[in-house]
Amino acid sequence: MSKVKITIAGINKKAGSSKEYKTGGWRTMKPEVDVEKCIQCFKCFDYCPDGAVKKTEDAIEFDLDYCKGCGICERECPVKAIVMKVEEK
Amino acid sequence: MMSENEEKELLASGHRMCAGCGEGTAMRAILKEAGPNSIATVATGCLEVTTTAYPQTAWEIPLIHAAFENAASVASGIEAALKQMDKKGETNILSFAGDGGTFDIGFQALSGMFERKHNVTHICLDNEAYMNTGIQRCSSTPYGASTTTSPSGKESIGEDRPKKPIARIAGAHDIPYAATATIAYIDDLKKKVNKALKADGPAFLHVFAPCPTGWRHGSDDTIELARLAVETGVFVLWEAEDGEICDIKITKKPKERKPVKEYLKKQRRFAHLTEEHIEKIQKEVDEKCEQYGF
Numbered sequence: 001m002s003k004v005k006i007t008i009a010g011i012n013k014k015a016g017s018s019k020e021y022k023t024g025g026w027r028t029m030k031p032e033v034d035v036e037k038c039i040q041c042f043k044c045f046d047y048c049p050d051g052a053v054k055k056t057e058d059a060i061e062f063d064l065d066y067c068k069g070c071g072i073c074e075r076e077c078p079v080k081a082i083v084m085k086v087e088e089k
Numbered sequence: 090m091m092s093e094n095e096e097k098e099l100l101a102s103g104h105r106m107c108a109g110c111g112e113g114t115a116m117r118a119i120l121k122e123a124g125p126n127s128i129a130t131v132a133t134g135c136l137e138v139t140t141t142a143y144p145q146t147a148w149e150i151p152l153i154h155a156a157f158e159n160a161a162s163v164a165s166g167i168e169a170a171l172k173q174m175d176k177k178g179e180t181n182i183l184s185f186a187g188d189g190g191t192f193d194i195g196f197q198a199l200s201g202m203f204e205r206k207h208n209v210t211h212i213c214l215d216n217e218a219y220m221n222t223g224i225q226r227c228s229s230t231p232y233g234a235s236t237t238t239s240p241s242g243k244e245s246i247g248e249d250r251p252k253k254p255i256a257r258i259a260g261a262h263d264i265p266y267a268a269t270a271t272i273a274y275i276d277d278l279k280k281k282v283n284k285a286l287k288a289d290g291p292a293f294l295h296v297f298a299p300c301p302t303g304w305r306h307g308s309d310d311t312i313e314l315a316r317l318a319v320e321t322g323v324f325v326l327w328e329a330e331d332g333e334i335c336d337i338k339i340t341k342k343p344k345e346r347k348p349v350k351e352y353l354k355k356q357r358r359f360a361h362l363t364e365e366h367i368e369k370i371q372k373e374v375d376e377k378c379e380q381y382g383f
């Protein structure tokens with residue numbers, strides 16, 4: 001285990017530093033998007049609890065460093081552009 | 090239309106909420122709407138534990154972790170300090186707590202904050218039990234839900250008391266803004282965050298946020314359950330402005346209410362309920378909806 005230096009009163013100055021911890025490793029299922037089908041409604045973006053959906057010019061993409069594979073994006077996509085597949089590691 | 094903060098993520102990825110946690114969806118939307126010029130306090134609970142795993146934090150705005158019971162008191166202090174520094178009204182001040190930290194243990198601090206008229210928005214993330222410590226019942230737990238301290242069994246149907254109407258109780262303090270919202274309706278949620286923050290004085294927002302671990306549903310059912318709660322009338326979306334608690338406005342009226350069974354059957358915390366129990370719950374929801382005028 002690495003050593004952690006404790007600051008006075010536990011003050012943490014590194015805003016957003018949870019990004020150092022990649023939650024993608026928790027995943028058993030992985031989302032895939034069919035960019036041809038995507039109508040860019042961005043429901044997947046709004047509903048993702050982990051901020052793992054990124055908007056692109058013509059569709060969306062997943063940030064697999066953080067996606068936990070919950071399947072919400074697949075369920076909420078109105079045009080079924082997202083499918084969950086078994087994660088192969 | 091996109092608000093100017095639309096793309097700024099203020100709850101960073103890498104937080105440790107369970108897969109499919111409704112609090113993650115809620116917090117991303119709420120903080121985006123509040124924007125970077127905000128200061129928050131958070132009570133102990135899932136939100137705090139999963140976002141502040143020392144030495145990391147998922148928060149992109151200044152945050153004080155209060156104790157379990159006093160998020161609203163600490164937020165009151167921040168507001169008073171900013172006032173002394175002549176910075177009144179420049180910064181949004183939010184206090185966050187779970188249902189345990191709002192309905193039960195944090196209620197005194199919350200009521201005091203309202204009564205002293207601090208310009209603070211308190212946001213309750215309601216997952217209907219003390220989840221962080223292992224699904225203990227709370228005054229927010231609905232009738233019929235099995236929890237570890239209200240287990241269902243031969244002699245018990247699980248929780249045997251109704252849910253406390255916390256937002257109406259908050260509104261009864263004659264505060265300028267009280268409302269309910271949920272994560273299936275992000276635009277409505279954001280609009281209410283905005284109104285709460287703009288209100289001149291204390292505001293209260295009750296955010297219904299399904300919890301796959303505690304409610305024992307699929308991690309992909311989270312949004313659907315939030316929607317079904319509204320479509321069945323189990324959770325009513327409303328707002329009361331300018332202290333008009335007797336004149337609340339229903340903000341989403343389902344055209345035709347779905348049977349509560351559709352909502353209940355997706356969650357294993359209700360799996361033990363018989364048809365009679367479900368009928369009783371349906372009747373109570375019907376009566377409540379009638380009270381609300383639909």
Ligand SMILES: Cc1ncc(C[n+]2csc(CCOP(=O)(O)OP(=O)(O)O)c2C)c(N)n1
Pocket residue numbers: 133134135136156157158186187188189190191214216218219220221222227
């Ligand atoms: C005074 C005090 N009592 C008990 C606890 C233990 N405790 C920590 S979080 C928690 C439950 C939080 O429940 P809730 O507010 O509903 O938030 P959730 O975890 O469900 O999001 C409890 C009982 C504590 N931290 N402080």
Ligand code: SF4
Pocket residue numbers: 033037038039040041042043044045059060076077078079080081082
């Ligand atoms: S929900 Fe579906 S259609 Fe909408 S942006 Fe996401 S992938 Fe595209």
Ligand code: SF4
Pocket residue numbers: 031047048049050051052053062066067068069070071072073074109
């Ligand atoms: S599976 Fe869940 S965590 Fe992954 S991108 Fe979809 S909504 Fe986000």
Ligand code: SF4
Pocket residue numbers: 105106107109110111112135139216220221299300301302303
């Ligand atoms: S227990 Fe429930 S509220 Fe807590 S992190 Fe897990 S899903 Fe979210």
Ligand SMILES: [Mg+2]
Pocket residue numbers: 187188189214215216217218219220221
């Ligand atoms: Mg809770």
